[in-house]
Amino acid sequence: xxxxxxxxxxxxxxxxxxxxxxxxxxxLPFVSRNAAGYRTFTxxxxxxxxxxxxxxxxxxxxxxxxxxxxxxxxxxxxIAHRQQLLTTHRQAILAQQQKIMNNLHEIDFxxxxxxxxxxxxxxxxEQQYAKADKVANGLxxxx
Amino acid sequence: xxxxxxxxxxxxxxxxxxxxxxxxxxxLPFVSRNAAGYRTFTxxxxxxxxxxxxxxxxxxxxxxxxxxxxxxxxxxxxIAHRQQLLTTHRQAILAQQQKIMNNLHEIDFxxxxxxxxxxxxxxxxEQQYAKADKVANGLxxxx
DNA sequence: TTAAACCCTCGACTATACTCTATGGCAAGG
DNA sequence: CCTTGCCATAGAGTATAGTCGAGGGTTTAA
Numbered sequence: 001x002x003x004x005x006x007x008x009x010x011x012x013x014x015x016x017x018x019x020x021x022x023x024x025x026x027x028l029p030f031v032s033r034n035a036a037g038y039r040t041f042t043x044x045x046x047x048x049x050x051x052x053x054x055x056x057x058x059x060x061x062x063x064x065x066x067x068x069x070x071x072x073x074x075x076x077x078x079i080a081h082r083q084q085l086l087t088t089h090r091q092a093i094l095a096q097q098q099k100i101m102n103n104l105h106e107i108d109f110x111x112x113x114x115x116x117x118x119x120x121x122x123x124x125x126e127q128q129y130a131k132a133d134k135v136a137n138g139l140x141x142x143x
Numbered sequence: 144x145x146x147x148x149x150x151x152x153x154x155x156x157x158x159x160x161x162x163x164x165x166x167x168x169x170x171l172p173f174v175s176r177n178a179a180g181y182r183t184f185t186x187x188x189x190x191x192x193x194x195x196x197x198x199x200x201x202x203x204x205x206x207x208x209x210x211x212x213x214x215x216x217x218x219x220x221x222i223a224h225r226q227q228l229l230t231t232h233r234q235a236i237l238a239q240q241q242k243i244m245n246n247l248h249e250i251d252f253x254x255x256x257x258x259x260x261x262x263x264x265x266x267x268x269e270q271q272y273a274k275a276d277k278v279a280n281g282l283x284x285x286x
Numbered sequence: 287t288t289a290a291a292c293c294c295t296c297g298a299c300t301a302t303a304c305t306c307t308a309t310g311g312c313a314a315g316g
Numbered sequence: 317c318c319t320t321g322c323c324a325t326a327g328a329g330t331a332t333a334g335t336c337g338a339g340g341g342t343t344t345a346a
Contacts, residue, residue, distance in 0.1 A: 003278050006322070017305050018213045020324085025303090030273070032282035036312055038323055040282055044273035051253070062303070073286060076266040083257045086250055093247055097240065100255055101195045104236055107229055110194070114226045123219040130173070130187035137145050139175035143216060149292075160335050163294090168333095179342055181293055205333070 003041040012049055019049075026066050027052055029073055048072065058093050146184040155192055162192075169209050170195055172216055191215065201236050 009016045022028050023039070030048055034040045041049075048069070055065045068085050071078035113122055127143060134141050151158045163173050166182070173191055177183045182194075191212070197207045211228050214221035256265055269285060277284050 002282075004322075015305080018303085021304060024325095032277055032283050032285055032323095034282070036323075038312080042276040042280060042282070043272070044276045048238060048273075051249075053160050056250045058243050058246045058250065075270055075286070076263045076274075078245065079257050079262050079266055083254065086254050086257070090250060090254065093250075095331095097243065100201050100236060103201045104233070105231060106197045107201065107236075111226065111233065114229070114239050119222055120219045122172070123222055126219055129167075130185070130191075133185040133187045134216070135174055137183070137185060137332095139177070139185070142173050143173055143218070149290075161333085164334060167295095176294095180295095181342080196338080241295095281305075 003046070005039050005041070008041045008046065008049070009073055011046065012053065014049075014053070022052070022062075027062065027069055029069065055089070058089065059091055063065065064089070071128060144186060146189070148182050149185070151184045151189065151192070154189065155196065157192075157196070163207075163286065165195070169207055170212055172212065198232070201232065203232055207232070211215065 003011070006017055007091055008014075009019060012019075014022075019028070019039075023031065028039075028049070031039050031041055031045050037101065043058050056062070060068075064085065068082060071082045071085070077142075084141070085138050113119060116122060131143055146154070147161055148159050150283060151157075152162060155162075157165075162171070162182075166174065171182075171188075171192070174182050174188055175185055195208055196210070198211065199205070203211075207228065211225060214225045214228070254263060274286055276282050
């Protein structure tokens, strides 16, 4: 079974433009062409594109994804380097998740404030405090 | 207590350039200027900048952050809109976290593969499959 | 009072990741 | 055979989020 770029675009939720762009960036060296120069995708290609989107979705820059793909093209000799790339990336993901969770808690705190029965009062007070902070320092009130 | 842009940059881990850029984008309408036109930050300003980085770190585009800040400047009358913005954003964060977790599992699966005692064999096999997939479809072998 | 260290704006430049247009070749159905 | 639709490349354009340099005013400390 082989697929045209259009079919792959539908299957992967990537636009045709993006697929061609990725190819231009060296992310799809594994995609063969037919006699007419058309990209001809196989199932194993889809697997690799899936891996690429996995890495992209977790925030890996295309440059690094390219390194990983280069490793894949090189075969088993690059396993150690692939491990290094993915392990480093794994750490980055976890750190990022942690950071986001902390920030989410602060957003939840705000939501709690806005959802309180005396929200108007609290928000007004907050603004009064900010204004006072300006006035006390001889600054114009921007509110 | 007031702070210069340099001090704020140190405190917030944002560059001076970024702070000025944010101001230019309308994210810091609450920052007053002194007689010489210098930005003069108060503690309440730092609080708001903290909120901005919270939203930015969780992936909110500057355009939307600006809407939120505009709400804050408007006072208590915008509470409903702030709630709407933050609630929507909260959903987006959670969806994103879920997606990342799923992708992380796949990366972990790869790492497990590369860490297996017979990793070389498995990776070789994988590549053989991919090659066979090409050959079976009359395509050139890109590996 | 003057030099170093800051601050300002404006506008140009960079990086990343697409997105689209122009131009032209190939392919499948009527 | 020819039109419609899909494929190709090159290169320009867009969006987002900064980053920086030039030119010029301000503050501070020796």
